[in-house]
Amino acid sequence: MTTILMFVLSYLLGSIPSGVWIGKKFYNTDIREYGSGNTGTTNTFRVLGVKAGIAVLAADVLKGTLGASLPYFFNSDLNPMVVGLGAILGHTYPLFAHFKGGKAVATSAGVLLAYNPPFFIYCILVFGVLLYFTRMVSLSSMTALVLITISTLFIQDWVLTIIAFILTIFITYRHRDNITRIKNGTESKVPFGFRYKKE
Template sequence: MPPAESITSVLVLWGVIGYLLGSIPSGMILAKVMNLGNLREIGSGNIGATNVLRTGNKKAAALTLLFDAAKGAIVVLAARLLAAEDAAQVGALMAFLGHCFPVWLRFRGGKGVATYFGILLAVSWPMGLAACVIWLVTAAVSRYSSLAALLTAGWMPVVVGFTDRGEMFVLTATLCLLVYARHISNIQRLRKGNETKIGAKKAESEA
């Protein structure tokens, strides 16, 4: 973690802001506005960009990806500008939790991958780009979105540990654990060999 610069009340404030911003269900809102149907009744039933893509609307999926990533990035940049780096990382973690467990959806949210990338890019764009590269290479080779997310989350604490961004280690390690927890069903399908590949028409998994 970065040096403690903010008082407890400031950390709590940015934690709340991060959670509320992260809990905005971008995919659900876009699906409703663009008349794409109820995401809970489509594909995996999740609210992320992967499931929005299953509606057949690539524009909606791209916008969902962008907005979900922006939720993580905005809170980091705002907290860094108005408070300090410790508040930025607290806000980032809570934005991720907000996306995964939004109070408005009875705590049934997405798996947080887009928000994860938005957070990393905002905290340290070189680390964010490294994460994007790991995801893209893994996805291109394996064709599994979930595997790409899992390997990216798993490798980032290691990558951070070998750089001068050691203050990101606790954040990336915590996010790694959360990403794995949100992908338990995907891990089980990967082990059984029946996880759905990127581009498959019928999909059951959500990254």
């Protein structure tokens, strides 16, 4: 019963559509009607700007962290990564936003932060390096997930490895439109990074 309760609470936390709520409350804008139509961090940065993007990024990471931390609050032996999956599903298919959410990269990072902070820092560094050179959030996210999944083999945490592998497939699937744009050379790029000044 406690396991079900934790998973439901985790899902509800993940279902908080921070991008939609912040956009409507402070910018009178529904970000689902602009840019990629996505409710996550990247589209918020693109549509509403840096301040809103940072706020949504923090909120989306926090959702994952809180969701994965529930076993600590309930004194449960259940692996936090497993409970954190509820928050990831909630972010992707949010109850409070007609089940149309983001791509779960930031929320997945939040889950990892609650479970293994040192490895979280390593993953952020990997993502940061990739983003600097590719200048594409989508490509950096998908590539980082592959590298991170491989990296988990060296710390011999099989639960983390299995969940990382599942998330790699799931999040890559969620980026299928981005993959098409990458192939067509039309994917959006961030305004910084390698060779940015030369463009």
